[in-house]
Amino acid sequence: MPVLEAKGITYSYDGFVTVLEDVCFDINAGEIVGLLGPNGSGKSTLIKTVFDLLELQGGSVRLDGHEHSSPAAKSAAMYLASNDYLPQFLTGREYVDMLARLYDVEADPEAAARLFEMFSMGGRYHDLIEDYSHGMRKKTQLVSALLMRRPLTIIDETLNGIDIEALHLTERELTRLRDEGRSVVLCTHDFALLERLADRVLFLDHGLLVADADTAVLVEEHGSLADLVFGHLDAEHRRP
Numbered sequence: 585m586p587v588l589e590a591k592g593i594t595y596s597y598d599g600f601v602t603v604l605e606d607v608c609f610d611i612n613a614g615e616i617v618g619l620l621g622p623n624g625s626g627k628s629t630l631i632k633t634v635f636d637l638l639e640l641q642g643g644s645v646r647l648d649g650h651e652h653s654s655p656a657a658k659s660a661a662m663y664l665a666s667n668d669y670l671p672q673f674l675t676g677r678e679y680v681d682m683l684a685r686l687y688d689v690e691a692d693p694e695a696a697a698r699l700f701e702m703f704s705m706g707g708r709y710h711d712l713i714e715d716y717s718h719g720m721r722k723k724t725q726l727v728s729a730l731l732m733r734r735p736l737t738i739i740d741e742t743l744n745g746i747d748i749e750a751l752h753l754t755e756r757e758l759t760r761l762r763d764e765g766r767s768v769v770l771c772t773h774d775f776a777l778l779e780r781l782a783d784r785v786l787f788l789d790h791g792l793l794v795a796d797a798d799t800a801v802l803v804e805e806h807g808s809l810a811d812l813v814f815g816h817l818d819a820e821h822r823r824p
């Protein structure tokens with residue numbers, strides 16, 4: 585059973601312009617999937633419909649076998665938003681504790697402290713998030729996902745703004761999640777990162793899923809993910 589089954593997702597913000605049109609895909613257990621697409625192609629809207637943050641206007645989504653608005657579905661997946669909004673009035677430790685309660689996960693303060701240390705934030709675990717830099721907030725989001733270890737984690741551009749050392753650690757840790765049979769969706773414009781990490785790539789343009797294939801196959805067919813995307817954007821048949 586796929587950890588995410590999206591069937592016919594359709595969405596418009598204003599009832600006139602279709603932002604997502606009949607988008608269908610699965611995410612299987614134990615894979616890292618890249619979500620690519622130009623600005624405004626509908627990636628964030630797609631993620632929000634998956635997480636029931638925007639109400640579906642057509643289609644259906646199941647998370648870990650559960651209809652996506654159910655508590656069981658919400659517990660199966662974690663969304664790291666592209667922004668760095670975190671509760672300012674909590675410390676890093678309090679934030680992790682809060683998430684552990686929400687997800688009903690056994691909180692291991694030592695594991696959390698180790699991850700803070702690993703991501704070069706060791707001395708800041710008990711500080712208020714209000715005083716964290718942008719990069720530290722992004723790393724706090726990542727550490728939280730690594731602690732919650734949900735069946736599915738969707739990361740919307742969260743890797744932008746973290747330094748190269750944190751990116752290296754994150755790649756290693758996301759690979760570990762995959763090796764445990766968990767799944768990760770990475771929404772990013774970083775083609776090289778996806779070529780290193782993603783087993784499969786979804787490519788969205790103007791709200792249509794125009795490619796859904798193994799990364800290795802796409803790279804073999806097009807030369808690189810960049811060539812796939814640029815070739816598509818240059819093609820005459822591109823929708824207006």
Ligand SMILES: Nc1ncnc2c1ncn2[C@@H]1O[C@H](COP(=O)(O)OP(=O)(O)OP(=O)(O)O)[C@@H](O)[C@H]1O
Nearest residue numbers: 597598603621622623624625626627628629630666
């Ligand atoms: N709250 C909103 N109200 C109206 N239109 C919106 C809203 N949010 C997004 N849109 C529009 O929906 C379309 C898809 O936006 P979305 O943010 O999903 O794209 P994206 O692929 O995530 O873009 P980016 O790469 O720039 O983050 C765009 O035309 C955008 O202007």
